[in-house]
Amino acid sequence: MGLGDHKLAVSLPGPTLASMIQRLSSSTADVDGLLFGHVSYIAPSTLPDDPAQASPDSQLLATISGFLCFPSLLSFYDSLGRVDPSRLSSTTPLIGWFSSRRKTPLRPSMREFSVTRSLSSTPSLSLPIQNSDPHSLFAPSIFLLFTTPLQDQFIQTNQYRAFHFQSSRPCFNPLSVDVVNIGPAFRGHYGSFSPTSVLPFLSCELRSLTPMNEDRNEETLIGMKQVEKDQSLLDTCAEGMQVGRLSRLIEATNYSSGLEDLYEKMLLKTESLARLVEASSAKVLEQENHNRKLRYKVARSVGVE
Amino acid sequence: MSFDGFPPFISAQLHYLVNHFAERIKVEQVLSGGKTYAGGLDRFTLLIPYCLDYIKWDIIYNAEFPLAPPDVIFGPEDEDFHPLHMTGSVGEGDLKFQNILSDWNHKDPTRLLALIQELRDRYVAYQKKRVGEVDDDRLKFEISTICSREGIEMQISSGAEKPEEVKFAVPLMDMNINKMVHGCPWRHPQKIYLQVIYPVGKKYASTPSPPRLKLMSTTELRALFSIEDVKLPSWLDGMCMAEYLPHLEESLQKQVVEAVSLIDIRRRFIESLAPLFGRPLEADPVFCRKATFLASSGSFVFLVHLLISTQFPKQQPALMLQSSQHISPQGISKKSPLLSEYPWSPRWETSQMAERIFDFMADESLNFKRFCSESQPQH
Numbered sequence: 231m232g233l234g235d236h237k238l239a240v241s242l243p244g245p246t247l248a249s250m251i252q253r254l255s256s257s258t259a260d261v262d263g264l265l266f267g268h269v270s271y272i273a274p275s276t277l278p279d280d281p282a283q284a285s286p287d288s289q290l291l292a293t294i295s296g297f298l299c300f301p302s303l304l305s306f307y308d309s310l311g312r313v314d315p316s317r318l319s320s321t322t323p324l325i326g327w328f329s330s331r332r333k334t335p336l337r338p339s340m341r342e343f344s345v346t347r348s349l350s351s352t353p354s355l356s357l358p359i360q361n362s363d364p365h366s367l368f369a370p371s372i373f374l375l376f377t378t379p380l381q382d383q384f385i386q387t388n389q390y391r392a393f394h395f396q397s398s399r400p401c402f403n404p405l406s407v408d409v410v411n412i413g414p415a416f417r418g419h420y421g422s423f424s425p426t427s428v429l430p431f432l433s434c435e436l437r438s439l440t441p442m443n444e445d446r447n448e449e450t451l452i453g454m455k456q457v458e459k460d461q462s463l464l465d466t467c468a469e470g471m472q473v474g475r476l477s478r479l480i481e482a483t484n485y486s487s488g489l490e491d492l493y494e495k496m497l498l499k500t501e502s503l504a505r506l507v508e509a510s511s512a513k514v515l516e517q518e519n520h521n522r523k524l525r526y527k528v529a530r531s532v533g534v535e
Numbered sequence: 536m537s538f539d540g541f542p543p544f545i546s547a548q549l550h551y552l553v554n555h556f557a558e559r560i561k562v563e564q565v566l567s568g569g570k571t572y573a574g575g576l577d578r579f580t581l582l583i584p585y586c587l588d589y590i591k592w593d594i595i596y597n598a599e600f601p602l603a604p605p606d607v608i609f610g611p612e613d614e615d616f617h618p619l620h621m622t623g624s625v626g627e628g629d630l631k632f633q634n635i636l637s638d639w640n641h642k643d644p645t646r647l648l649a650l651i652q653e654l655r656d657r658y659v660a661y662q663k664k665r666v667g668e669v670d671d672d673r674l675k676f677e678i679s680t681i682c683s684r685e686g687i688e689m690q691i692s693s694g695a696e697k698p699e700e701v702k703f704a705v706p707l708m709d710m711n712i713n714k715m716v717h718g719c720p721w722r723h724p725q726k727i728y729l730q731v732i733y734p735v736g737k738k739y740a741s742t743p744s745p746p747r748l749k750l751m752s753t754t755e756l757r758a759l760f761s762i763e764d765v766k767l768p769s770w771l772d773g774m775c776m777a778e779y780l781p782h783l784e785e786s787l788q789k790q791v792v793e794a795v796s797l798i799d800i801r802r803r804f805i806e807s808l809a810p811l812f813g814r815p816l817e818a819d820p821v822f823c824r825k826a827t828f829l830a831s832s833g834s835f836v837f838l839v840h841l842l843i844s845t846q847f848p849k850q851q852p853a854l855m856l857q858s859s860q861h862i863s864p865q866g867i868s869k870k871s872p873l874l875s876e877y878p879w880s881p882r883w884e885t886s887q888m889a890e891r892i893f894d895f896m897a898d899e900s901l902n903f904k905r906f907c908s909e910s911q912p913q914h
Contacts, residue, residue: 256570257570258570259568259570259598259599260568260597260599260600302599302600303597303603304603308637309604310619310636310637311619331568331595331606332566332567332568332569332570333566333567333568333578334568334578334593334608335593337608338608339593339595339608340606340618340619341606341607342606343619343620344617344619344620380564380566400617400620522599525599525601525602526574526599528601528641529542529544529598529599529601529641
């Protein structure tokens with residue numbers, strides 16, 4: 231079954247969209263970047279009686295979960311719109327790209343057509359479709375276009391449109407974007423949510439660490455080592471709050487103060503992370519400003535000659 | 536037009552394009568893509584003449600990133616036009632076109648012109664291919680017989696509301712009109728085109744309806760030759776363009792040659808007015824369509840404007856008097872209406888024409904003087 235047999239829909243979490251728009255509208259000029267996410271196959275909800283009959287409900291759902299915005303143009307492609315795969319890591323699940331340009335028509339341009347075409351025809355970039363047979367692949371063929379109206383508005387207005395590039399014709403097909411927000415209307419989306427976390431699978435039982443149950447520990451040496459490794463990984467997440475202490479929380483004594491201690495440590499970790507992000511963002515901004523000044527110099531140099 | 540507000544590299548390229556493109560190109564909707572206007576204007580819409588109409592392309596530079604070539608957005612009806620990925624085309628031209636973009640040099644003012652020219656050539660090929668794919672026997676025949684004609688352009692137009700049509704713009708006559716006019720002021724070559732619009736045939740229609748025909752010319756040519764005065768030969772049933780065009784071209788050629796020779800007749804006429812009115816204050820030296828003389832009747836001094844049509848001497852010149860002494864409350868000097876009803880014969884000698892106009896003026900000046908002083912507010 232080819233890709234063309236399925237209807238494709240795009241779902242985009244509200245916070246991701248908001249952070250994209252924030253990033254694009256704060257940039258000094260036109261920018262573009264990559265879209266990450268995953269594609270899953272959604273089986274038809276009703277099985278047709280006649281097997282020859284095509285199931286109308288079968289569709290692919292592409293979920294955009296993240297993006298990377300480049301500060302200038304021609305970052306992962308050249309001026310002819312040819313993508314350089316060596317500049318793109320094949321381990322990250324790339325599902326497409328986006329372009330943002332102010333005060334232009336909401337139609338793909340000559341270069342955008344070329345980049346999308348090149349991106350979706352690079353085999354090394356295809357990603358497997360979830361819930362489907364392991365051989366079906368999805369090429370990064372989603373293109374998200376952001377523009378602003380031609381005339382200045384009193385209210386800041388952003389327009390966006392999603393396209394799916396069809397390599398066989400080749401052309402852009404408009405896609406409907408389902409923006410997923412929090413609320414009862416979107417509960418269904420969270421039911422099918424599958425977290426992709428870096429936390430390891432923990433085989434250790436917390437109770438095994440209490441002395442009472444020591445005799446029940448019949449693990450081999452290798453098993454114990456694995457437990458120790460997992461334990462230390464978990465400890466880094468808890469910022470010094472040993473998991474063993476968690477079990478003590480079950481007992482009533484010191485319950486609240488222990489929990490407060492855990493939260494405090496977690497908050498501290500979050501805060502230090504935020505500081506790090508802040509400091510590095512400041513550095514990035516400084517570098518971007520410097521680059522801009524250099525580009526400005528280049529742009530003006532024509533007039534001087 | 537002015538190109539203020541662009542960064543110098545864009546302004547230089549745009550200037551060069553507008554001044555060197557073979558036809559008149561228009562620039563509209565000039566905007567800035569920056570967050571603030573500090574970077575300068577960097578995007579605009581070009582109106583490029585094509586098939587006796589304009590195609591609108593949006594050119595998007597990035598003022599912040601001058602090293603990148605501009606991007607182009609084509610019209611909404613041309614979503615299948617992909618100049619970078621054209622199949623079965625041009626071979627050598629492909630490489631040339633790609634080099635324009637891959638070796639982009641923002642300091643070279645000629646680059647935008649080269650890009651637009653190359654894109655337009657590709658657009659011509661794209662439209663030709665589309666028209667060629669239309670399933671209509673008559674059109675297929677027309678294209679096969681007419682395609683070798685140089686400079687022919689075609690376009691397919693189909694809207695949601697209107698039926699599909701194929702439009703041809705056929706340049707007529709292989710003659711350089713600019714060269715025929717002495718002291719020619721035209722910057723762009725002047726041409727006459729025949730617009731032929733074919734409704735795309737319905738399969739079940741027995742006799743295809745005839746095409747709609749219209750003569751069109753470049754605007755400046757009107758000073759010499761009025762295309763509206765040409766009567767088109769009728770299109771007979773079952774005719775094709777290859778049959779129709781030679782007769783039309785032959786008759787047009789004669790008319791253009793005649794129109795050029797009429798310039799001299801108008802010049803001699805203006806010269807023959809000089810002994811009577813004195814030297815003209817002002818006269819159109821190239822096409823001799825306008826002349827202004829200073830005249831007086833007693834102490835009343837006024838100007839005589841002569842507007843001479845391209846049909847002169849068949850059509851008499853229109854006259855207008857303008858007082859140099861009477862000023863309307865709006866501060867404009869008083870003028871008579873256009874006078875084109877007076878004794879005239881195209882068979883007169885030019886000297887007789889001049890005399891008759893002079894006599895008519897002598898009478899008319901009295902009327903005009905009365906008209907001026909009557910409407911003058913009394914002090």
